[in-house]
Amino acid sequence: MAKKKQTHKEELTGRQKAAIFLVTLGSEISSEIFKHLREDEIEILTFEIARLENIDSEQRDKVLAEFQELMIAQDFISNGGIDYARELLEKSLGNQKAVDIINRLTSSLQTRPFDFIRRTDPAHLLNFIQQEHPQTIALILAYLEPAKASIILGQLPAEKQSDVARRIATMQRTSPEILREVERVLEKKLSSVSQEDYTSAGGVESIVEILNLVDRTTEKSIIEVLEEDDPELAEEIKKRMFVFEDIVMLDDKSIQKIMREVDTSELSKALKGVDADVQDKIYRNMSKRAAALLKEDMEYMGPTRRKDVEDAQQKIVSIIRKLEEQGEVIIARSGEEDVLV
Structure with a gap:
């Protein structure tokens, strides 16, 4: 039996639109998207892709346009909520089109949980x-922007700070039932929990983003408690608190102190493949001759395994962290004021 050919006059289902979208993106990008889907979702989309035949340019352009509209609307919702998104869409696309897009988005895509809280003043x-x-506080902070979450975390009682930080770092997946229970306790109702799926939030990256924005005293206090309660978790967080590329944030005097502690062979490996501004920051704090020798070492080294590069970068980051603990260098953090003592 021949496959049924889709025509642009037919109403496409959401699955068919998704299949057309993935085919349009190409196999390389689509395979990356598949990595973030559940097995049943992959099976459904694979089936729909297999059924596709002769996608005409009008179908393809219509699907891409719809996807772009949904992404723009989702961005508006993330920045200011559904009402804000509807207002902007009405101005650019008209009232009916805006309503259609918002309805499609809220019925088929899950807006970010705790959206109403994300627009609330942190102090309130x-x-x-x-x-x-x-655990409830950790769940809420995990869904907030790091800048707002850092303000709240920094103002919590000291005994709660490390507990909440640990819970965010070890948080993995939260079921819709738990989200709904939290909403019930807070006497709020979200409009985006209808999708029976698991929502990811929290994790080490989440708490690192938050800790990078709190003041140094709060950060140190939390890390110290975590070092006692969960040394492995504390070390994982510390590793991610300062990445090698963050060297560009250090002042020249600090860079020069670091260079005196770093082995040249490790430095040449660490600089492989990093952005030019990172390399320039290092070269500017070396003599012309030393910088020239370092560049020669990097050229003669040839291709280097990524793992070796990352290991070298981590060694230098460890040196920077040690020098910071000794008070030899200062790592500027967002939200921190310079205080002379």
Whole structure:
């Protein structure tokens, strides 16, 4: 039996649109998208892709245009909520088109949980949640922008800070049922929990983003407690608190101190493949002759395994962290004021 040919006059289902979209992107990009889908979703999309035949340019352009509209609307929602998104879409696309896009988005895609809280002033939100259980606070902070979450974390009682930080770092997946229970406790109702799926939030990267924005005293206090309670987790967080590329944030005097502690062979490996601004920051803090020799070493070294490069970078990061603990260098962090003592 011959496959049924799709025509642009027919109403495409969401699955068919997704299949057309993936085919249009190409196999390389689509395979990366598949890595983030569940097995049943992959099976459904694979089936739909196999059924596709002769996608005409009008179909393809219509699907791509719809996807772009949904992504723009999702971005508006993330920045200011559904009402804000609807207002902007109405101005650019008209009332009916805006309503259609918002309805499609809220019915088929899950907007970010705790959207109403994300637009709340941090000081007001702190009063609202500080008496909640640490796990509830961790769940809420994990969904906030790091800048707002850092303000709230920094204002929590000291005994709660490390507990909440640990819970964010070890958080993996939260079921819709738990999200709904938290919403019930907070006497709020989200409009985007209808999709029966698991939502990812938290994790080490999440708490690292937050800790990078809190003041140094709060950060040190949290890390010290975590070092006692969960040394492995504390070390994992510390490794990610300062990455090699962050060297560009250091002042020249600090760079020069670091260079005196770093082995040249490790430095030449660490600089392989990094952005030019990182390399330039190092070269500017070396003599012309030393910089020239370092460049020669990198050229003669040839292709280097990524693992060797990352190991060398981590060694230098460890040296920087040690020098910071000794007070020899200062790592500027967002939100921190310079204080002379």
